[in-house]
Amino acid sequence: MLIGAGIVGAVIDGIGFWGVMITGIAGAAAAYVLMRYPDMPMPTTESLRISDLETLAGKTEIWLEAQQPLLPAPAVKIMQDIGVRLDQLAPQLSTLNEGDPAAREVRKLVGEHLPELINGYKRIPAHLKQQDNKGKTPEEQLVNGLKLIDREIETVTGQIARGELDKLAIRDRYLELKYDGAGQE
Structure with a gap:
């Protein structure tokens, strides 16, 4: 817009x-x-349940950000960590087929367990969130559940990456045998 105004100004003095x-x-x-x-x-x-794998991580991250004002501070910190892990996981999800075991695990973890945990906490009345329930308060249970999900996302990300690392090592070894071995003859 400013460029257009500048051009008009130059033309008509x-x-x-x-x-x-x-x-x-x-x-x-x-x-x-x-x-x-x-x-x-x-x-x-x-x-989130029905999202395709390529958009699941991004949509989950947006959904998590919307939930933050409703959750306690320790849970928000862990949710931010989960958001970082989802950013790392997103490019890997596009390489998976819907039927892969890792894809099913991610879908279940990120599309079902995580929202169910947070929604379950949100349904608890405010005055009960600080009360002890079987050794832990609901806030402590939420934080513990989020930590477990965070660790599991890290594990799944590592499993998917290990598959790619193995493929890369195989390609490297093949190229070494094919071309390094050919140069020695």
Whole structure:
């Protein structure tokens, strides 16, 4: 927009006061429209269950960010760690087939267990969240569950990466045998 105003000003020897004002108003209107549309829908627990693998990590991360104001501070810290792990996992998910055991595990963990844990905590009345329940408060149970999920996401990420590392080692060994061995003859 500003570039267009600059070009018009150069062609007609300046755009003047009203040209500057109109450019500013048009810029503000464009910014307003761009901020309002398109409005991205917030993922729901149901949409997480049925998301394809490529978008599952991203949608889960958006959903987690929306849940943060409703959860205690220790849980929020762990959820941020889970968000980082999901960022690391996302590129690997695009390499998996829906039927792979690792894909099923990720879908169950991220699309079902994680939302169920958080939604279960949110359904507990506020006055009961601090009360001891079988040795732990609901907050402690939530934090413990999130830690377990965080560790499991790390484990699954490592398993998927190990498969790629093994493939890379095999390719490297093949190239060594084929080309390094050929140069020695």
